[in-house]
Amino acid sequence: MQSKLSGKQCPIDHDHESRAYASSWPDQYREMRSECPIAWSKNHGGYWVASRYRDIVAIAQASDVFRSNKTYDAENDVVKGGVLIPPGTSVRGLPIETDRPEWDSYRSFINRKFAPKASEVRRERVRHFTTEMIDRVIETGKLDFVHDLTGPVPAMATMELMGLPLEEWREHADAMHEIVFLPKESEEFGKALERFNWVYQRCAEEFRRYRELPEEDNLLSYFAHGQIDGRPVTEEEALGYALNILAGGVDTTTSLTTHTLVYLYENPEERERLIAEPELLPTAREELVRYFSPMHGIARNVVEDFDIGDVKMEAGDRVFLPWSSGNRDPEIFDEPEKIDLARFPNRHIAFGAGMHRCIGSFMARVMFEEMLTQILERMPDYKVDVSAAERYPSVGTINGWINMPATFTPGKKRLV
Amino acid sequence: MRVRIKAERCVGHAMCYLAAPEIFVLSDEDGRASVTVDVVPEEFQEAVRQAARSCPEEAVDIY
Numbered sequence: 310m311q312s313k314l315s316g317k318q319c320p321i322d323h324d325h326e327s328r329a330y331a332s333s334w335p336d337q338y339r340e341m342r343s344e345c346p347i348a349w350s351k352n353h354g355g356y357w358v359a360s361r362y363r364d365i366v367a368i369a370q371a372s373d374v375f376r377s378n379k380t381y382d383a384e385n386d387v388v389k390g391g392v393l394i395p396p397g398t399s400v401r402g403l404p405i406e407t408d409r410p411e412w413d414s415y416r417s418f419i420n421r422k423f424a425p426k427a428s429e430v431r432r433e434r435v436r437h438f439t440t441e442m443i444d445r446v447i448e449t450g451k452l453d454f455v456h457d458l459t460g461p462v463p464a465m466a467t468m469e470l471m472g473l474p475l476e477e478w479r480e481h482a483d484a485m486h487e488i489v490f491l492p493k494e495s496e497e498f499g500k501a502l503e504r505f506n507w508v509y510q511r512c513a514e515e516f517r518r519y520r521e522l523p524e525e526d527n528l529l530s531y532f533a534h535g536q537i538d539g540r541p542v543t544e545e546e547a548l549g550y551a552l553n554i555l556a557g558g559v560d561t562t563t564s565l566t567t568h569t570l571v572y573l574y575e576n577p578e579e580r581e582r583l584i585a586e587p588e589l590l591p592t593a594r595e596e597l598v599r600y601f602s603p604m605h606g607i608a609r610n611v612v613e614d615f616d617i618g619d620v621k622m623e624a625g626d627r628v629f630l631p632w633s634s635g636n637r638d639p640e641i642f643d644e645p646e647k648i649d650l651a652r653f654p655n656r657h658i659a660f661g662a663g664m665h666r667c668i669g670s671f672m673a674r675v676m677f678e679e680m681l682t683q684i685l686e687r688m689p690d691y692k693v694d695v696s697a698a699e700r701y702p703s704v705g706t707i708n709g710w711i712n713m714p715a716t717f718t719p720g721k722k723r724l725v
Numbered sequence: 726m727r728v729r730i731k732a733e734r735c736v737g738h739a740m741c742y743l744a745a746p747e748i749f750v751l752s753d754e755d756g757r758a759s760v761t762v763d764v765v766p767e768e769f770q771e772a773v774r775q776a777a778r779s780c781p782e783e784a785v786d787i788y
């Protein structure tokens with residue numbers, strides 16, 4: 310065993326943003342978990358990577374040492390801290406990029422809106438959006454799953470939750486999808502960023518409009534009328550929430566559903582099984598979110614020296630926590646590389662761990678179940694054109710698909 | 726067998742509820758769990774053990 314030395318032990322070439330990572334991550338993490346469980350990468354200014362389940366959970370739970378807060382120095386245009394490596398935009402996501410005690414105020418202000426009951430109430434609407442989107446393609450016998458279904462439904466459900474006008478769903482769905490997968494250095498990224506800024510601007514405009522109206526049952530209106538610690542919510546805060554909810558909630562659910570559709574296409578006996586035994590859905594859902602870990606990983610900022618495993622982390626260091634690696638740790642999961650739709654218990658951390666754990670998991674579960682159930686009902690023989698489907702070039706934050714053409718036996722519309 | 730939720734550890738993964746919906750409830754306020762019974766009836770004891778093994782935060786305390 311190594312002794313605890315100060316300095317950055319276990320150097321590795323880890324870069325979750327790289328193209329190589331997109332295909333090699335299961336192997337890279339397997340090797341790290343056994344050889345070098347906490348390792349130092351020199352990329353992106355240097356950061357630790359913790360690959361074992363137990364260390365990832367321990368770090369996520371020690372939120373007083375491993376912080377999420379982000380600050381922005383406007384004069385020099387420098388973003389410090391936050392949960393992304395490399396650092397993201399200047400907008401601070403709420404509540405994701407805050408620490409205690411601020412986090413308590415920000416999170417408790419919205420908890421009730423995402424609780425199991427509030428999410429269950431939205432199921433009917435999610436079902437309606439799914440029916441509507443499938444109706445648009447059901448008579449043609451072909452669709453692009455991402456463009457026509459798994460992108461739009463979470464976008465529409467989230468827009469309704471936010472209080473954004475549903476007529477604009479196509480623009481919003483495209484903007485939220487593109488911003489995630491286009492490489493930051495590409496020319497298209499600039500345009501995608503503009504479109505994403507337009508989403509922001511729409512949120513700001515609606516927030517201001519809701520201020521002038523009586524309170525309605527949506528988040529922007531709730532922000533416009535609500536109080537945090539006895540004072541009104543600022544526009545900056547409303548946009549911080551919007552960033553976290555739109556960026557954290559839409560494409561993650563899209564990715565989970567899309568991956569599932571490929572898996573069920575490539576494993577027809579599993580598709581048959583899920584159709585024959587719909588009661589498998591709850592354990593299947595948890596297993597698929599474990600295996601695909603659509604939010605691949607997230608970062609923290611070390612604020613005091615901390616010994617963990619064989620390494621000594623120092624104040625000022627950054628750490629990357631790959632939930633995806635924890636979710637394939639053989640110390641916790643039997644045959645972690647295998648999908649077992651009936652796996653239970655399943656203590657996966659695809660929704661994170663510790664206090665920042667996903668607030669939207671109940672919404673995500675409702676959206677996933679409604680889309681998958683209706684696809685299996687209405688296009689049970691769908692075939693994916695895998696050769697034409699494209700993966701995200703970089704999967705380190707969100708692991709998803711750009712598009713996914715498919716065909717099926719045409720059917721009838723449900724809505725008139 | 727008795728069971729309780731360590732409130733300071735529970736963050737609302739809902740795995741306990743998936744394991745034993747008869748024994749655990751999730752709050753409408755914040756999604757966190759609490760228990761509906763103090764003493765676990767025989768027929769739910771295995772499910773409660775599963776719940777404890779399902780919770781990533783080790784918040785389900787059997788005592």
Ligand code: HEM
Pocket residue numbers: 369377392403404405406416467553554557558559561562565598602603604607632658659660661662664665666667668669670672673
């Ligand atoms: C399959 C879908 C989803 C996955 C895999 C996922 C994953 C995650 C993870 C891993 C975290 C923890 C981040 C951290 O520790 O810093 C998180 C936080 C969060 N998620 Fe999700 N998420 C999903 C869906 C959603 C949805 C549908 C929404 C909202 C509509 C949402 C909103 C949020 C918010 C607001 C946070 C921050 C919570 C806090 O900081 O207290 N997520 N999510």
Ligand code: SF4
Pocket residue numbers: 730734735736737738739740741742756757758779780781782783784785
């Ligand atoms: S599984 Fe654990 S953390 Fe999740 S609700 Fe149950 S007790 Fe709480």
